[in-house]
Amino acid sequence: MSYRTQLIAGASIAAVGLLATGGAAYALWNAQDSYTGGKIAAGDLNLSYGEGTWAQITPEVAVPAAGTLAGGTAGFNSMPGDIVEIRVPLTTVLQGDNLNAQMNVEMGSGAEQDIENGIIAATYLVENDASEAASEEADLGEPVSVAGLTGDNAGVTANWTVVVTIKVLGDYRWTDQEPLNDLDKWSVDGINVTLEQIRSGDGYTDGEG
Numbered sequence: 001m002s003y004r005t006q007l008i009a010g011a012s013i014a015a016v017g018l019l020a021t022g023g024a025a026y027a028l029w030n031a032q033d034s035y036t037g038g039k040i041a042a043g044d045l046n047l048s049y050g051e052g053t054w055a056q057i058t059p060e061v062a063v064p065a066a067g068t069l070a071g072g073t074a075g076f077n078s079m080p081g082d083i084v085e086i087r088v089p090l091t092t093v094l095q096g097d098n099l100n101a102q103m104n105v106e107m108g109s110g111a112e113q114d115i116e117n118g119i120i121a122a123t124y125l126v127e128n129d130a131s132e133a134a135s136e137e138a139d140l141g142e143p144v145s146v147a148g149l150t151g152d153n154a155g156v157t158a159n160w161t162v163v164v165t166i167k168v169l170g171d172y173r174w175t176d177q178e179p180l181n182d183l184d185k186w187s188v189d190g191i192n193v194t195l196e197q198i199r200s201g202d203g204y205t206d207g208e209g
Contacts, residue, residue, distance in 0.1 A: 045099065047093075052068065084166045088193065102195075105164065107164070107192065
């Protein structure tokens, strides 16, 4: 029999990022006078997500397996050479003057260990709401610039899809073990998406000059 690994899928999307609020006080040049500024409105750097899905996209598979992350992967066993695609829809809100952001995607510690052990390899990219690539493909944990992920004072809401591509590594081999008693498992156990404010990119000005 060929060596197979079982996919265990889970979802845990985490969003972080909040612009700070604060007050401002300005001393006038007249030593006899002063001005105390009012409160400054808070900006918003926010992220929400919809239902994630997974699908076997291995070439030449006649009836590929698929499902939702919430529904799990019962009955599906992957093998070396398989490719599994995970898609997670996202909505971002960026509100604030001169606010740009980048995105970062990671998986849970179990998947990180599987990658380190050479059981799977994984990359990701971000698509816009027209299903077009809005970022370069990157390794998990490597932040990417996303075309159009910018904000303004009125607020910009946009829809995206994070696409994680997982390749099952390893070679076929024969075994005299009872079927299914000799299988390793690999884990998704979390797709963690983070928005990170950056001070660069389209439309950003640094205040100099």
